[in-house]
Amino acid sequence: MNTRLKEKTFDVCNYILMTLIVIICMIPFVYVISLSLSSTRAVLSREVFFWPVEFDLVSYENVVSDPTIMPALWMSVKTTVLQTLIAMGLTILTAYPLSQKRLKGHRAIMMVILFTMFFSGGIIPDYLLVSSLGLTNNMWGIIIPCGINTFNVIILRTFFMNSIPAGLQEAAQIDGCNDFMILLRIVLPLSKPVLATLALFYAVARWNGFQDAKFFINKQELYTLPQKINMIINSSQLSSQTMMNNPQLAEQRTAEEGIKAASIVFTTLPIMLVYPWLQKYFVHGVMIGAIKE
């Protein structure tokens, strides 16, 4: 009886704690969304907590009417789509040959690839390379250099080796299929879930990516969405320090508070929308990657 009571107490505490953790994970999002949907007056008088006060879309109107936001959105969409396509092509072309044990030299090539995970040139040599190729201030400068993620190659190669029956490939070979046809007709169709996972990893990385854009792009008309958001956030930070005592500017700044919130929601929304349905694919990818050969 005593032990059963203990078990019950444990369960109750565990559930309460987990609920608290879940709430802590949600609060920042709920608050920012509430801010973005409230009227300027409510934001200014600090009345907004966990739901919109005086529902108002003015912040979103401001964001959408900002003439530099739409080009940044378009830049982000464009680079994300291109990045995902190119990186997936290159990743498949790397992983498939290296998953074939009969290929002479596959071990050596794998070493060449793996070494890059432990040592890299670093920020400045990367920059010098991109600039010497003429790719600064060019959308290709943030697409091509991250063309292959070695970790994703490992995931895909492990999947090809462990989950595609070798007998199937051999049978196709006997039927006269060459390697390219085997890849296209047998291996890839059987790998759809893992391919979806990797495509999502690439897409999210590009959509969220800020560092390379910041380093390689300094023309405002070529800014990606994260760069634009960073600029909006920083500009209001600046005004809060320098214009504290001017009431007129203070009001303008608080209007910016709403705009900031709206632009954050605007950038995050695509991820929030697809994420719950695709979450299992992400988890799937991590699991494959964790299997040691």
Next chain:
Amino acid sequence: MGGRKRRIRYYIKRDWILYAMLILPLAYYLVFKYAPMYGVTVAFKDYNIFKGVMGSEWVGLKYFRSIFAMDEFYRVFRNTLMLNVLDLLFSFPAPIILAIMLSEMRGVLYKRISQTIIYLPYFISWVVIGGISLQLFAPESGLINIIIRRLGGESVPFLTEKWHWLFTYCGVGVWQSAGWNSILFIAAIAGINQELYEAATVDGAGRFQRIWHITLPGIRPTIVMMLILRMGSLVSIGFERPYVMGNTMVREFSDVISTYVYRVGLESSNFSLATAVGLFQSVIGMVLLVLTNTIANKIDGGGIF
């Protein structure tokens, strides 16, 4: 000799399609991964934009001598180490605890929903997280300070006073990564033999005893592996998180190697100096990784290579 050549020709003829597939990827690795490794030589040269990496003059260890003579270098190195150690202290145990809590939950639906929500922050851009944390922690307009003031307290300088900032930095890190990092531990726990738990229950072990004597030892290899990876990267730090979380008021703590390399190299065009700082970091990082791995191998054969 001739036989070997003939064999190579045979393999190339047999697998030419596979080799052809590898041409583009290998070209990619050569240009975008190995060429920058050669580019590291600018740390030993006086980099001149017009002469390029190859043509610039060798100056030996000049730039290393100058970085070791700079106070700023020690400061960013100290900050990198300090932020990473604190982060390890907070962010390493959190996913393990989360994984154990999740695996002790019996309701499948509630567990699923919790997992979906706690993984989410990992997919949010650091730029956005920086913006959100400003709206939560800002001294005057931040949500938490608004609440504190409503309750009659005084504003807490979460972002503007360096010691408070350290905790904000770590807390946000836990919020962002703990859920996602728990996945591997959840998988490891799922792999533990269920009979062990049943036997322990029969022997009268309580929940905490089962966690302590079965779950934790069961996921020990995973813990060791993750710890090695973390130790190996103690001196390397990403750019985005310290950049978006930092501000001028906490510069003394928030300026780290990556932000320093960015400032010195890309903003002031002092390429050789910045490369030297970056190279120093990579070399120390490699040594640390090999060292922790060797120790882990000695202790219980749990190394990663």
